[in-house]
Amino acid sequence: MTDTYPYMVSNNKLGPIFEKIKTAARPSKFTNEFLKTIGFTSSNDRAVIPLLRRLGFITDDGTPTAAYDKLKDSTLHKHIIGERMRDLYSDLYTVDENIHAASDDEIKGAISRITGKDAKLVNYYFATFKLLASLAKFDGSPISKKEKEKQEKPPEQQGGGNSDEEKRKVKSDFHYNIQIHLPATTDISVYNAIFKSLKDNLII
Structure with missing residues (x-):
């Protein structure tokens, strides 16, 4: 079994947070305070921090990485999300290299087999995975701005x-x-x- 996947119980802010990252100044540390500064004050929004950490956009102490910088380039933004997803969900992509395009039942089934978690957690993992996939691009060769x-x-x-x-x-x-x-x-x-x-x- 793999480690549990990160997730946000409430995913409706994930897209706006990624969009704000693109336009906001690069922080020295991505913290709860920085989230509040860019307009995300709900306690549910804080779950994006461990998600960004697992995706490789920030380090353990919250320092933005080179991958984070690519989020700020509109020509690379979607591609870097897709690239980091393939790394985070490598076990899923071993099952199907285009798992993001599979049916919902197939994705949930793969997550269930790999994590061994109950249906509630599988649904959380699935919802976050699907929303990330909707923000990503998985093909083509991006050219930086x-x-x-x-x-x-x-x-x-x-x-x-x-x-x-x-x-x-x-x-x-x-x-x-x-x-x-x-x-x-x-x-x-x-x-x-x-x-x-x-x-x-x-x-x-």
Whole structure:
């Protein structure tokens, strides 16, 4: 049997809390006081702290992790929830790698077999799992907001475009044409002098 899964008896605040994490300033410690600061004052809301800890978003003392920082990036937010769910519920994902898309009965059955808990607790675990899954993405390769902004810049602003090698390439691709108006003369030595000067001074 696995360790019991974290859960919130009242899950209706879980989505709003995750949304607030995205916009609120990063705390030095995610505590009950911080929850109150961002508008979640119910005693039931405090259950999100052990849930965030088990998901790897905060450490044992409440310090936000690198995964927490990804929650604040709208392009990574859903993907990091899905990634951390696969880790927390690894036993469930061993049963079915797409367990989040399975029927409710299948999910409850898997939770019951893995945890060995009674129906009441299984329902709590299931409800929290399902709500987390509704906030997550489990496929695709996310691109961070910073990387997306870099890709949207013109090539000359993306960095790395001024290397010596690229400068040499630009230089080697540069071509120029010179027009020469020769004087009207029958003295061939005049033309010889002009072409010799071109060869000595312009032709590389």
